[in-house]
Amino acid sequence: MRVCLxxxxxxxxxxxxxxxxxxxxxxxxxxxxxxxxxxxxxEARTLAxxxxxxxxxxxxxxxxxxxxxxxxxxxxxxxxxxxxxxxxDGEILGxxxxxxxxxxxxxxxxxxxxxxxxxxxxxxxxxxxxxxxxHAVAYASVTFADDIxxxxxxxxxxxxxxxxxxxxxxxxxxxxPFIVRIEGDPSTVVGMxxxxxxxxxxxxxxxxxxxxxxx
Numbered sequence: 784m785r786v787c788l789x790x791x792x793x794x795x796x797x798x799x800x801x802x803x804x805x806x807x808x809x810x811x812x813x814x815x816x817x818x819x820x821x822x823x824x825x826e827a828r829t830l831a832x833x834x835x836x837x838x839x840x841x842x843x844x845x846x847x848x849x850x851x852x853x854x855x856x857x858x859x860x861x862x863x864x865x866x867x868x869x870x871x872d873g874e875i876l877g878x879x880x881x882x883x884x885x886x887x888x889x890x891x892x893x894x895x896x897x898x899x900x901x902x903x904x905x906x907x908x909x910x911x912x913x914x915x916x917x918h919a920v921a922y923a924s925v926t927f928a929d930d931i932x933x934x935x936x937x938x939x940x941x942x943x944x945x946x947x948x949x950x951x952x953x954x955x956x957x958x959x960p961f962i963v964r965i966e967g968d969p970s971t972v973v974g975m976x977x978x979x980x981x982x983x984x985x986x987x988x989x990x991x992x993x994x995x996x997x998x
Contacts, residue, residue, distance in 0.1 A: 784993045785860030789847035794948070794955065795865060795974040802977055803995035809850065811843035811864065818842055832868050832875055833920040836902030839866035841918055844904035848914055861984060861994070862906040865975045869925075869950025871897035879951045882940050888951040889936040894929030896964075898922055899950065901971045903979050907987040917983040921976035923967030925952070931961050 786806040788795060799806050822838060823830055830838065844864025851858045869876045871892060879885040904918045945951035945958065952958040954965065954972045970977045981991040 784989065785858060786994055787847060787851060787858070787860065787862045789843045789862055789864040792865075792974055794953070797955070798970055798973050798975055798977065799863075805996055806863070809847045811846040813839070813842050813846050815839055815866075832870050832898075832900040833902070833922075835875070836866040836868050836900045837904070837918060837920050838902070840864045840902030841904040841916070844906050844916070848906040848908060848916075851908060852914065857910055859909045860907075861987070861989060862908060863975070863980060864904040864906075866902045867949040867974060868900050869897050869952075870900060871895060871950075876950050878947050878949060880946055882946065885940045885945045885951045886936060889931070889940070889945070892927045892950075892952075893931050894927060896924055896926040897950065898924050899967075899972050901974070901976055901979075903975060903983060905980065905983040905987060907989065915987055917986040919979050919983060921968060921971045921979045923965055923969065923971040923976075925950075925954075925962055925972060926964040927952075928961050928963050935961070 786804050788799060788806040788808045789811045791808055791810045796808060818839060819835060844862050848862040876888060879888055901921045904916060907915045939945060939957060942957055944953060944956060954962055954969060965972060968976045968978055984991055
């Protein structure tokens, strides 16, 4: 049983490897901003965070699954796609991209609790079978220390780590000492909820243990 991760995220790859899975990785060809813009325009509303992350997770997984069906018809296994957003005080915080944005985020997050929304989409592919899909959203709340000072924020931002991750923080690297509590599955905050993926795989008729060291 093979696994393809529809992402080039180092954190998601590391998470699967730590869980005993060695996946193929393929970058989805999805313009995330355009997908959200088009759906929100057609429905004349702003998508809620859980809808946002689930839509993108499903589009990413679907793109890679369709490619595999055409390019590798012998592929027998799962395609996993994901997307994450951090919500603080009702505001959605994606990747900050710039040091200025990351610094502002951390100034706002000190001593507060936010919610990480993580969308998951899993496709089951196999020769001679129609692709099938299962999906879900997982949540975890994250509380930040209230005594983080400006020098610590500046030093953390200077490492570059928070610039390209949802919410501008990690729990599996340099950002971990600034987080005092997590409620929910910690792997959700890293990038994907492993218990959620296990449940989705089972919905598709695949036992999680059959994926260990799969390629």
